[in-house]
Amino acid sequence: MILRTEGVTKCFGGLTAVNNVSLEVADGEILGIIGPNGAGKTTFLNCISGFYSPTKGKIYFDGEDITGMTSYALCQKGLSRTFQIVRSFPKMTALDNVVTAIIYGGGDKCADPVKRAHELLDEVGFAVSHDAIAEALNTMQLKRLMLARAIATKCKLLLLDEVAAGLTTSELPDFITLIKQIRNSGVSIISIEHVMKFITETCDRVAVISFGEKIAEGTPMEVLNNPLVIESYLGKED
Ligand SMILES: Nc1ncnc2c1ncn2[C@@H]1O[C@H](COP(=O)(O)OP(=O)(O)OP(=O)(O)O)[C@@H](O)[C@H]1O
Numbered sequence: 502m503i504l505r506t507e508g509v510t511k512c513f514g515g516l517t518a519v520n521n522v523s524l525e526v527a528d529g530e531i532l533g534i535i536g537p538n539g540a541g542k543t544t545f546l547n548c549i550s551g552f553y554s555p556t557k558g559k560i561y562f563d564g565e566d567i568t569g570m571t572s573y574a575l576c577q578k579g580l581s582r583t584f585q586i587v588r589s590f591p592k593m594t595a596l597d598n599v600v601t602a603i604i605y606g607g608g609d610k611c612a613d614p615v616k617r618a619h620e621l622l623d624e625v626g627f628a629v630s631h632d633a634i635a636e637a638l639n640t641m642q643l644k645r646l647m648l649a650r651a652i653a654t655k656c657k658l659l660l661l662d663e664v665a666a667g668l669t670t671s672e673l674p675d676f677i678t679l680i681k682q683i684r685n686s687g688v689s690i691i692s693i694e695h696v697m698k699f700i701t702e703t704c705d706r707v708a709v710i711s712f713g714e715k716i717a718e719g720t721p722m723e724v725l726n727n728p729l730v731i732e733s734y735l736g737k738e739d
Contacts, residue, residue, distance in 0.1 A: 503528050503658050503689045509558035511544050518544040520713035531690040533704035533721065537734055541713040542693045546660050550582040551575045563657060576606055581656035583647050583664055591636035595622060598635055599649050606654025621649040625679060640667050648683065658689045665696040677702050
């Protein structure tokens with residue numbers, strides 16, 4: 502078991518954005534998290550990755566209680582994340598972006614960070630010059646760079662926030678293959694996603710969050726056919 506959350510709750514003043522969410526992620530598993538807009542998915546991810554401290558509940562990573570630890574400390578322990586809006590060091594080259602992640606991320610010291618950064622960019626199919634400046638990259642290449650940076654930290658668990666958003670239907674299959682490749686290299690993944698093709702083709706299990714609460718969990722097909730889940734997206738018939 503790489504991750505376990507127990508009753509995680511996050512309140513912002515009077516608003517309970519995440520309410521008593523318990524779930525588990527097995528080693529090597531891809532867990533999808535879906536739910537309507539504003540359901541609390543990103544807030545839940547922010548609690549796991551140390552951006553927020555939960556108001557209540559516990560989070561265990563690799564057997565250790567990590568509740569309330571900072572993102573930096575968690576990265577050193579092997580927990581890495583991507584953002585809904587792709588972030589990079591915009592004025593640096595793609596190569597230097599990855600070198601920075603290798604140097605400051607977790608894991609053992611790398612003997613040759615520049616060589617390793619070239620290898621990682623090749624592994625994620627980064628198709629333009631490794632010396633390209635990050636701010637000049639298109640969406641697909643930026644997403645590949647973001648993944649190269651995340652795995653450069655030698656993470657054991659990768660948290661993806663709407664990683665497939667903004668990709669064209671022709672870009673999606675390659676991206677799905679890449680995410681599976683990352684999992685096959687030994688990284689467990691939690692992926693918040695709205696793109697259902699991505700969910701059905703990559704996720705082993707899916708948890709559904711609605712109004713801050715986990716309302717369903719199961720295989721992608723079980724969950725997508727669950728009347729409660731359909732109702733949470735489409736509303737109830739009168
Ligand atoms: N820092 C914050 N302060 C106050 N309220 C917040 C904060 N962050 C999120 N919220 C609120 O918490 C609720 C859950 O938001 P969250 O972004 O987690 O939802 P989401 O499921 O990720 O939505 P989406 O799919 O649209 O990204 C929303 O009502 C949102 O307005």
